[in-house]
Amino acid sequence: xxxxxxxxxxxxxxxxxxxxxxxxxxxxxxxxxxxxxxxxxxxxxxxxxxxxxxxxxxxxxxxxxxxxxxxxxxxxxxxxxxxxxxxxxxxxxxxxxxxxxxxxxxxxxxxxxxxxxxxxxxxxxxxxxxxxxxxxxxxxxxxxxxxxxxxxxxxxxxxxxxxxxxxxxxxxxxxxxxxxxxxxxxxxxxxxxxxxxxxxxxxxxxxxxxxxxxx
Amino acid sequence: xxxxxxxxxxxxxxxxxxxxxxxxxxxxxxxxxxxxxxxxxxxxxxxxxxxxxxxxxxxxxxxxxxxxxxxxxxxxxxxxxxxxxxxxxxxxxxxxxxxxxxxxxxxxxxxxxxxxxxxxxxxxxxxxxxxxxxxxxxxxxxxxxxxxxxxxxxxxxxxxxxxxxxxxxxxxxxxxxxxxxxxxxxxxxxxxxxxxxxxxxxxxxxxxxxxxxxxxxxxx
Numbered sequence: 001x002x003x004x005x006x007x008x009x010x011x012x013x014x015x016x017x018x019x020x021x022x023x024x025x026x027x028x029x030x031x032x033x034x035x036x037x038x039x040x041x042x043x044x045x046x047x048x049x050x051x052x053x054x055x056x057x058x059x060x061x062x063x064x065x066x067x068x069x070x071x072x073x074x075x076x077x078x079x080x081x082x083x084x085x086x087x088x089x090x091x092x093x094x095x096x097x098x099x100x101x102x103x104x105x106x107x108x109x110x111x112x113x114x115x116x117x118x119x120x121x122x123x124x125x126x127x128x129x130x131x132x133x134x135x136x137x138x139x140x141x142x143x144x145x146x147x148x149x150x151x152x153x154x155x156x157x158x159x160x161x162x163x164x165x166x167x168x169x170x171x172x173x174x175x176x177x178x179x180x181x182x183x184x185x186x187x188x189x190x191x192x193x194x195x196x197x198x199x200x201x202x203x204x205x206x207x208x209x210x211x212x213x214x215x
Numbered sequence: 216x217x218x219x220x221x222x223x224x225x226x227x228x229x230x231x232x233x234x235x236x237x238x239x240x241x242x243x244x245x246x247x248x249x250x251x252x253x254x255x256x257x258x259x260x261x262x263x264x265x266x267x268x269x270x271x272x273x274x275x276x277x278x279x280x281x282x283x284x285x286x287x288x289x290x291x292x293x294x295x296x297x298x299x300x301x302x303x304x305x306x307x308x309x310x311x312x313x314x315x316x317x318x319x320x321x322x323x324x325x326x327x328x329x330x331x332x333x334x335x336x337x338x339x340x341x342x343x344x345x346x347x348x349x350x351x352x353x354x355x356x357x358x359x360x361x362x363x364x365x366x367x368x369x370x371x372x373x374x375x376x377x378x379x380x381x382x383x384x385x386x387x388x389x390x391x392x393x394x395x396x397x398x399x400x401x402x403x404x405x406x407x408x409x410x411x412x413x414x415x416x417x418x419x420x421x422x423x424x425x426x427x428x429x430x431x432x433x434x435x
Contacts, residue, residue, distance in 0.1 A: 006343060016390050018374060025244055025285060026242070026243075026244045027287070027309070028288065028306075028309070029247050029248050029251070030244070030247070030286060030302075031309030032251065032288075032291075032292070032304075032306065032309075033247055033251060034307055034309075035306070035309070035310065035311050036255065036301070036308075038311050038321065039301070039311060039315035039316075039319075040315055040321060041255060041258050041259070041300065041301070041315070041319050041321055042251060042254050042255060042258070042321050042322070043254075043321045043322065043323060045324045046321065046322050046323065046324045046326070046327050047247065047250035047251065047254060048250075048252075050239075050249075050250045050253060050254060050327050050329045050331070051247075051249070051250050051273050051326055053327070053328065053331060054239060054249070055239050055246075057356050058331075059239070059312070060433050065370070067275045070312070074341035092382065094332055094333075094334070095331050095332040095333055096330075096331045096332075096333075096334040097333060097334065098272050098334065099334040099336040099337065099338075100336065100337070100338060100381065100384075102379070107316070110276075112234050116368050117221065117223035117369070118221055118222075118223075118271075118365060118367060119220060119267055119270070119271070120283070126235045128239065129231065129240075130236060130247075131234065132237065132241075132283065133232060133233045133234065136228075136231065137222055137225070137228040137279070137282045138228040138230075138231045138232070139227070139231045140222040140223065141222040141223065141224060141225040142226050142228070142231070143223075144223045144224060144369065144411075145223070145224045145369075145412055145423045146422065148230055148420075150419065152420055153230045153231040153232070153233075154231070154233065156223060160419070161421065163420075163421065164417070164419055164420050164421070164425075165405075165417045165421050165422075166421070166422040167221065167403075167423055168367065168423060168424045169363045169425065170366070170367060170425045170426065171337075171365060171381070171384060171387075171401055171425035171426075171427070172337040172384060172385075172401070173381055173401070173425050174328060180251040183309075185263065188303070191393070199379070200233075203229075
């Protein structure tokens with residue numbers, strides 16, 4: 001158990017909390033699960049399966065495959081930009097929190113960034129569950145008013161002339177950023193290109209790795 | 216509701232601090248709280264909009280002092296107590312004190328993967344033509360519902376441009392209250408940075424929200 005369990009939504013620090021508070025939440029969840037199991041509302045085996053899905057099958061590696069395929073297959077890229085939900089389903093990714101997908105493309109002129117200011121909406125089938133920072137008050141408050149400042153927090157600086165386009169996911173449409181394919185990757189296979197794609201580059205808070213950054 | 220969850224443009228929260236090599240869950244209780252919340256929705260009989268409202272409908276100091284999954288846990292408790300599935304006393308005592316609500320059927324293990332892969336599409340058949348076309352200028356209504364809404368405060372009253380039409384979707388403001396899906400046309404509305412944040416704002420910035428038709432009025 002790490003000391004991150006109680007990074008409060010309103011704070012950005014990872015506090016060390018006294019263990020009585022920590023164990024209070026742990027005990028509460030444990031007791032709740034046993035109540036719901038005893039009442040016959042949940043099957044613990046279903047909980048295990050769901051957790052396993054989200055820890056092992058549903059994650060950013062799925063989105064990485066989508067981006068790498070779009071970079072290496074122009075016809076797929078075209079389908080992805082016109083009907084993202086169907087194109088993503090071609091790779092067998094679909095469902096909860098990705099029912100209605102839109103892919104937004106970064107270009108030299110425009111950089112896209114995705115946020116959910118009201119909660120934590122995020123395209124699960126392609127990116128998994130959102131990281132803590134995505135759900136945190138600093139990101140949710142500043143992504144829409146100071147995205148360049150947010151990018152600086154991630155160590156990213158874009159030219160002053162690049163337009164910044166922020167997508168606030170206030171409905172059930174889920175957005176995936178298609179980052180720009182790095183230069184110097186001509187002739188690379190989808191598998192090689194996948195090495196360059198990062199989770200943050202698909203949210204718009206990062207850029208893909210450059211060819212020189214991977215071994 | 217104009218609650219602490221509606222964070223767009225708020226000041227003072229400090230920098231974004233990414234955690235290197237972050238795990239999917241921080242500790243086992245987060246795994247269980249997440250899974251309980253997801254698997255209780257169907258047997259419990261609530262929808263995603265009711266869940267969101269149960270999480271955000273709390274005093275700002277409570278919302279801001281809880282971690283993300285603590286808010287989920289609190290929301291789950293509220294939804295279950297409201298429907299008579301468990302009592303507050305049972306939650307506080309940590310043990311069963313009353314008989315189960317009859318007719319509640321758990322999600323079986325073989326239903327988990329199909330349910331996640333299916334998800335909950337919100338698009339519905341259109342009953343009337345769309346009022347707005349891509350390129351139209353619209354003004355966001357300045358409304359302040361005390362119940363659930365997905366119209367963030369920072370865009371209310373501001374002028375934007377319709378950029379995408381996503382078809383008709385379930386309307387959260389009514390669905391969260393159990394008053395029906397009332398599907399409405401859903402649009403992506405784009406705003407220039409200075410329109411939202413005033414003179415001196417980075418002119419390269421634009422921001423969009425996804426907005427149901429009743430959030431919009433025509434600007435002539």
